[in-house]
Amino acid sequence: MVGVVRIAVVLTVLAAACHGAPPGLGDPEPRADGAIAADAGPGDDGAVRDGMPGTDPDAGPGADAGPDRDAGPDRDAGIDAGIDPPLDAPPPPQTDDLVTTGLCVDNACTAIQPGAIAFEPRWHLWSDGATKRRWIKLPAGAVIDTANMDYWQFPVGTKLWKEFTRNGTRVETRYLVRTGPRPGDWLFMGYEWNAAQSHAVARPNGKQNVNGTPHDIPSQTTCLGCHANNTTPVLGFGAFQLDYRASAGFLDLDGAIAAGWLSQPPPGAASPHLPLPGNATDQAALGYCHANCGHCHNSDSQLTNRPMLRIEGANVDTMARTRLYQSTVNVVARTSPFDGASILAKPGDPDDSVMIKRTTTTDVPRRMPALGIETVDPAGQAILRAWIAALP
Ligand code: HEC
Ligand code: HEC
Numbered sequence: 001m002v003g004v005v006r007i008a009v010v011l012t013v014l015a016a017a018c019h020g021a022p023p024g025l026g027d028p029e030p031r032a033d034g035a036i037a038a039d040a041g042p043g044d045d046g047a048v049r050d051g052m053p054g055t056d057p058d059a060g061p062g063a064d065a066g067p068d069r070d071a072g073p074d075r076d077a078g079i080d081a082g083i084d085p086p087l088d089a090p091p092p093p094q095t096d097d098l099v100t101t102g103l104c105v106d107n108a109c110t111a112i113q114p115g116a117i118a119f120e121p122r123w124h125l126w127s128d129g130a131t132k133r134r135w136i137k138l139p140a141g142a143v144i145d146t147a148n149m150d151y152w153q154f155p156v157g158t159k160l161w162k163e164f165t166r167n168g169t170r171v172e173t174r175y176l177v178r179t180g181p182r183p184g185d186w187l188f189m190g191y192e193w194n195a196a197q198s199h200a201v202a203r204p205n206g207k208q209n210v211n212g213t214p215h216d217i218p219s220q221t222t223c224l225g226c227h228a229n230n231t232t233p234v235l236g237f238g239a240f241q242l243d244y245r246a247s248a249g250f251l252d253l254d255g256a257i258a259a260g261w262l263s264q265p266p267p268g269a270a271s272p273h274l275p276l277p278g279n280a281t282d283q284a285a286l287g288y289c290h291a292n293c294g295h296c297h298n299s300d301s302q303l304t305n306r307p308m309l310r311i312e313g314a315n316v317d318t319m320a321r322t323r324l325y326q327s328t329v330n331v332v333a334r335t336s337p338f339d340g341a342s343i344l345a346k347p348g349d350p351d352d353s354v355m356i357k358r359t360t361t362t363d364v365p366r367r368m369p370a371l372g373i374e375t376v377d378p379a380g381q382a383i384l385r386a387w388i389a390a391l392p
Contacts, residue, residue, distance in 0.1 A: 046168055049131055098191040098200035101175050103161045104136060109173075115136075121241040121253040123287035126377035130164045130171070130215060136237055136251070138261060144217045146262045149239045149274070150230045150312045151300065156185070159217070160234060166213040169193070173200055174223075176233065186233050203274035214374060225371050229301040240290060242312045243271050276311070278319035285387035288380050289324055292369055299323065307344055307355075328355060329391060331371065338366075347391035356382060 018028075098104060105111045116135040131311055138144070142155035156178050163173045170193040179185045191200035206219035218225075227233040239253065243266075246252035253273060257265045266273035276283045290296075294310025296303050308323035318323055328345040333354040336342040339361060346353045358368045360376055367373075 045218045096202045103271050117251050121236040123291035124242040125291050128375050130166045133163045146264045166215045171210040171213050171215040174392040188220050190217040206340045226295045229303050235295050282319045286384045288383045345388050350388040353388050
């Protein structure tokens with residue numbers, strides 16, 4: 001189905017998403033350039049998967065939205081829809097089968113390629129109970145630019161994968177690769193595992209309820225809703241998420257330093273290099289919010305920065321100076337009252353706190369996190385409630 005994904009078009013979408021709310025998050029206006037249709041849904045993002053315009057049999061309504069879907073800053077990137085490359089040009093990357101991305105030794109992924117290194121973030125993103133495995137592969141000899149410890153910049157050619165297993169069945173493997181030097185030069189793809197577990201193929205438009213489970217594969221456009229709100233799209237492989245002793249076989253911050261992967265290693269001889277303030281309850285809340293909310297709620301986000309729920313290094317010497325504390329504790333919500341509550345985190349009273357109301361409401365369009373879940377995270381609720389209950 002998707003023979004070739006036109007990188008230039010993906011770039012246009014990423015650039016567009018960086019300049020405003022991603023689809024489905026309060027930006028119902030179709031973009032003038034048609035690069036992103038107003039909302040995710042089957043066929044909505046034909047714009048990012050290509051073929052000749054209008055000739056793709058899989059393209060649903062909206063695939064050709066807009067007068068010039070290739071308009072945008074990257075239209076001159078060389079690879080463009082409908083233009084045949086010169087005969088001697090290198091072929092565009094094949095991304096229709098997972099095995100072509102370099103993660104697995106075979107279609108069934110019975111083993112991982114040497115060079116793809118497993119890692120495990122310290123705090124978990126709740127994904128409706130799915131279990132996940134992750135890997136990263138850097139080009140030989142390349143280093144990650146860690147001058148900004150909060151937002152690492154990855155070398156061209158960096159690849160990352162995340163595999164989802166639901167009810168004991170592999171359902172999806174996600175792939176992220178840096179394709180060029182510009183900030184938006186990243187390609188996103190979800191691969192669907194077949195029922196026989198023998199093969200995974202690209203699903204650029206996403207897919208609902210894979211393999212008889214409730215798991216949904218996000219469309220490429222939906223990936224951006226979480227991955228394009230920072231100066232780096234890599235969300236789990238970062239300083240705070242790796243600053244702990246990972247289990248054997250998983251790369252952590254000490255391992256990345258020892259491997260020479262970081263241009264500027266953080267201070268200190270061993271983890272914690274970037275110690276968190278507060279007690280265990282505070283730290284659990286910082287971690288839960290960083291992992292589950294920080295990809296949208298951060299100081300870099302054009303989408304929404306308040307409350308600011310990502311751990312950002314300069315502000316972590318005392319709990320009261322963290323962005324989490326300063327932007328929630330005794331702070332009146334912008335959308336207020338919400339289900340009768342007005343304060344984001346009201347000390348001693350989780351039930352009257354907007355943070356709890358917004359993460360448990362049955363009003364799904366207003367429930368947080370705004371993407372990626374169908375069920376409320378029980379462990380996350382326990383962490384958030386304990387933190388608010390203990391606030392003086
Ligand atoms: C609901 C928000 C959300 C959506 C939608 C989403 N991701 Fe992610 N993704 C995250 C977060 C947060 C992490 C880091 C935590 C983790 O790995 O569990 C992550 C991690 C990853 C990783 C591991 C590398 C990293 O950034 O740490 C890959 C690869 C990835 N995502 C690819 C994709 C692709 C491809 C899509 C679309 C098909 C997608 N993601 C959609 C939030 C999301
Ligand atoms: C995919 C992006 C995304 C994620 C992830 C996300 N949010 Fe939000 N959040 C938004 C957007 C967009 C708004 C503004 C629109 C609205 O109020 O619904 C918002 C608004 C809010 C508000 C209302 C703020 C106010 O002042 O009224 C709260 C509280 C909130 N989010 C908490 C959270 C929490 C807690 C998490 C993690 C468990 C989270 N959000 C994860 C996108 C996100």
